Amino acid sequence: MPSSAVRSFTDPDDYAATIRGGIVELTVTGRGDFSEKLTRVDLPRLWLQRFSENLARIVHATNTPGRAMVQFRTALGPSLSLGGLEIGPTVILRHGEADTYHHRSSGSVSFAAMSLPIEEMAAVAEAMAGVDLTPPQDMMLITSSLDAIAKFRRLHAAAGDLAENAPEIIANPDAARGLEQALIEALVDCLDTRQRTENSLAQSQHAIVMRRFRRVVEENPEQPLSIAEICKAIGVSESTSRMCCQEHLGMSPKRYLLLRRMGLARRALRQAKPDATSVIAVGTRYGFWELGRFAGVYQSLFGESPSATLRRPPEQQRAPIC
């Protein structure tokens, strides 16, 4: 049964947990109150999502295996990059299968994703355009004709508008099938192009470095890692790791790891009962031993003290569901 939902979030973790088609970890890197709107449309085979967010952040995502996925921006705005590839207003990013990547924004951005089972995508593309659209080895940027991409965006936006204002139409199986066909055709028109930005050798090597970086991070979820240890584990020099992080994360590894641990500490404070834990216990669990400094950095990042987060009742943080 086709369906759709429109939700708003103020908690980055709630938001990350709701995103479809992959596993997502979100680290807010900008200051201020997070707010996000997610529109999801599930047609019989096609999944659509539209996102609009207000703060700079770094997402680490792993896409669901078995689905061919694309992403693109839906509005002009500050820089948005995936795996170090800048998503300009006139390109579409084609993912590799089960891609794992950092997705970075530097401010208020709006973007969208669409995915289809791989075999469907391959069959449709073969039938319509005689092109092979099985997911590439590495993600790649596609520069389509402006007409094709404008049409694809228009239809995608129309689907989002239906989800917001007329979900009954999406819930109608005939309408959903027609919408799906129209969107798939528009997408294949965009991807049926000989013009594609070939990824440089350096770029694929950097992607490998960043995948290893991620693995080291995941294996040590809470402890602060020294850059020297990380470089040793990855098997690269410090300058290489710095360059790759600059490209994929827009900041040094040290800064990213600090922000990430801060985000984890904030989540733990939000989710814990004030009588079950203390700021000290949570701070030290995430490697913040100098508690005065922790409180200072925390306050400057999130605009409230760690103890205020801990004492706030969890209900207040839940996003209203539209």
Add this chain to the structure above:
Amino acid sequence: MPSSAVQTFSDPDEYAAALRAANTEFTVTGRGQFTAKLVRIDLHRLWVQRASDNLPRIAHPTNIAGRAIVSFRTGPGPSLLTDGLEMQPTDIVRHSDGQGYYRRSSGLAAYASMSLPVEEMVSHGAAIAGIDLTPPQDPLIHTPPASAMVRLQRLHAAAGRLAENAPEIIANPDAARGLEQALIEAVLGCLDDRDDRAPRLAQGQHAIVMRRFHQVVEESPGDPLYIPEMCKAIGVSESTLRMCCREHLGMAPKRYLWLRRMALTRRALRRTEPRATSVTATATRYGFWELGRFAVEYQRLFGESPSATLHRSPD
């Protein structure tokens, strides 16, 4: 093949000609530059329209026979009346099969309509809601439950935005079928459990007077008509005709007939080559013998002189 179109107009006659499911005569009664927009969606069996026009006017649509038509306004705004009955954004009008009616606005009017073949509307009504949806004799205004009307407004507006932003989706036969089903269900939700404002007896009688009035007007398109002659042709007293016109047209019959002749003159001036006619010839054709006065009134009504209209290229 389902299709859609979005058009804008600056000529009331072209706008009237583009409106579906009725032959419409349009008389602008307010001053200013006319603009109108029409979104038309033809699904498999269902025709959908969303329209807006900016000036006070009196439209006389004659519904084409064989279609069950409903209409409603799409938002609050200056008054909009059907045969003298005020339409609120929470109301829906069921129209008669093949009859004419007057619809007048006192400013920006934004409204929508939907129509199905009569037998289809009747069978949907019977099957889904167990109600008789045979078109009424005269237009009937009905106030549905608020939630049903809100839903119809929402879906209808969404269909309009699809026509404007994603006509490819409407052109897809499956999508069109689904859209059609959703819209028909929404309309039936509004007509189910009807509490039609029972038409007063007077209202039905006034509608009959106004139909005769329209007939007399149509039979003598160019000449100025005199009220006593009209009353005789219709078979009513002057005071009755005046009351009916006040109700349906919002003005005296004399004023309406005069505005109508002015509009016909303007149309003729617009459509002829400057070499083929003159302002004098056109004005006298529509009964304006005092040319100085005609020119002044024309200028006041349309914001340009009759000769400027004549010399403007048709496009």
